[in-house]
Amino acid sequence: MHVTRTPWTDWYVDGDRSAVFVDGEVLVLSELATEVLHHVAPDAGADLAALAEALTAAFGAPPDGDATAATEGVVRELADRGVLAVS
Amino acid sequence: MPLRVMDTRVVAEVSGDAAEVFAADVRRAWTRCLDDDDAPGEPDVRVPAVLDDEAGLLQAMDALSPAVTVAAIGHQAGQVLMLHAAGLADAEGRTVALVGPSGTGKTTASRHLATRLGYVTDETVAVRADGSIAAYPKPLSVRLDGDVFKTQVAVDDLGATPERPHLHRVVVLRRDGAEEAWVEDVPLLEAMATVATETSYLARMEQPLHHLAEVLEARGGLRVLHYRDADQLGPMVDALLAEDGA
Numbered sequence: 001m002h003v004t005r006t007p008w009t010d011w012y013v014d015g016d017r018s019a020v021f022v023d024g025e026v027l028v029l030s031e032l033a034t035e036v037l038h039h040v041a042p043d044a045g046a047d048l049a050a051l052a053e054a055l056t057a058a059f060g061a062p063p064d065g066d067a068t069a070a071t072e073g074v075v076r077e078l079a080d081r082g083v084l085a086v087s
Numbered sequence: 088m089p090l091r092v093m094d095t096r097v098v099a100e101v102s103g104d105a106a107e108v109f110a111a112d113v114r115r116a117w118t119r120c121l122d123d124d125d126a127p128g129e130p131d132v133r134v135p136a137v138l139d140d141e142a143g144l145l146q147a148m149d150a151l152s153p154a155v156t157v158a159a160i161g162h163q164a165g166q167v168l169m170l171h172a173a174g175l176a177d178a179e180g181r182t183v184a185l186v187g188p189s190g191t192g193k194t195t196a197s198r199h200l201a202t203r204l205g206y207v208t209d210e211t212v213a214v215r216a217d218g219s220i221a222a223y224p225k226p227l228s229v230r231l232d233g234d235v236f237k238t239q240v241a242v243d244d245l246g247a248t249p250e251r252p253h254l255h256r257v258v259v260l261r262r263d264g265a266e267e268a269w270v271e272d273v274p275l276l277e278a279m280a281t282v283a284t285e286t287s288y289l290a291r292m293e294q295p296l297h298h299l300a301e302v303l304e305a306r307g308g309l310r311v312l313h314y315r316d317a318d319q320l321g322p323m324v325d326a327l328l329a330e331d332g333a
Contacts, residue, residue: 009290009295009296010294010295010296010297011296012276012279012296012297012300014275014276014300017276018276019276019279019280019296020296021283021289021290021295021296024290025283026279026280026283026284026296027280028276028277028279028280
């Protein structure tokens with residue numbers, strides 16, 4: 001799975017959290033979602049495996065050990081809100 | 088009929104069989120927004136205002152107010168931060184923006200507080216890049232008992248609109264029946280999300296979230312005023328105006 005940014009109006013980072021302005025709405029993002037966005041490059045995007053690795057490095061392995069599935073859950077939630085696109 | 092609102096020259100093009108009556112009522116109600124008839128240059132926006140039957144005056148005046156607002160905010164899109172807010176100012180022009188959608192008490196708060204504070208607007212607080220406010224001291228739109236349309240109440244009796252109002256504090260009005268009024272501090276990101284829903288054309292500004300964060304942080308962040316009656320707001324607004332900064 002490849003992940004890219006949608007055309008945000010703006011993204012504001014405040015410590016570990018952030019707010020993104022997309023489709024006329026301002027969404028407040030958790031630490032986890034903010035970390036994901038940090039690793040999705042503006043043009044190139046990122047692969048799911050690389051994102052899972054980055055999240056594991058930042059937060060440790062998820063309780064069930066499946067970092068890829070956990071990361072995909074966050075990515076799909078962000079995609080549902082229009083923040084990311086997946087292909 | 089030239090009006091000056093939020094740095095925008097809006098001409099209400101009054102016409103129709105009852106145009107004279109309509110124009111006289113616009114002059115009565117919009118006293119603080121009337122612009123010089125001989126002001127040079129073209130208007131920024133023209134708003135048609137037609138009245139053929141005097142019996143329709145209340146409805147026509149009710150329709151004119153949002154038409155002027157929409158015209159002005161459209162003209163200012165991307166230039167200034169436009170908050171859906173009432174603005175009340177002290178003698179030095181320090182202004183508290185009381186943010187809230189229609190029906191949350193902005194006009195009632197304006198009527199109550201502007202008996203002793205300066206009236207900046209009951210509709211839109213337009214904040215320029217330097218923090219100064221482009222005033223919009225429109226008539227108060229008040230629904231009187233039994234009327235379908237709102238009456239446009241002239242603001243002659245309200246506190247004078249300061250010459251140079253500037254944004255001092257930003258609060259959200261929450262008329263939730265709190266017997267003891269209280270103030271809630273809102274974390275920055277949640278504040279941005281809250282205020283963003285009560286703006287016009289925010290997306291047209293350059294880096295709008297960064298700008299909003301800067302505006303809020305320089306004004307002590309966002310507070311929510313929980314209250315029941317407008318008379319509870321006075322002491323809270325006074326306390327905000329007494330705070331240092333901005």
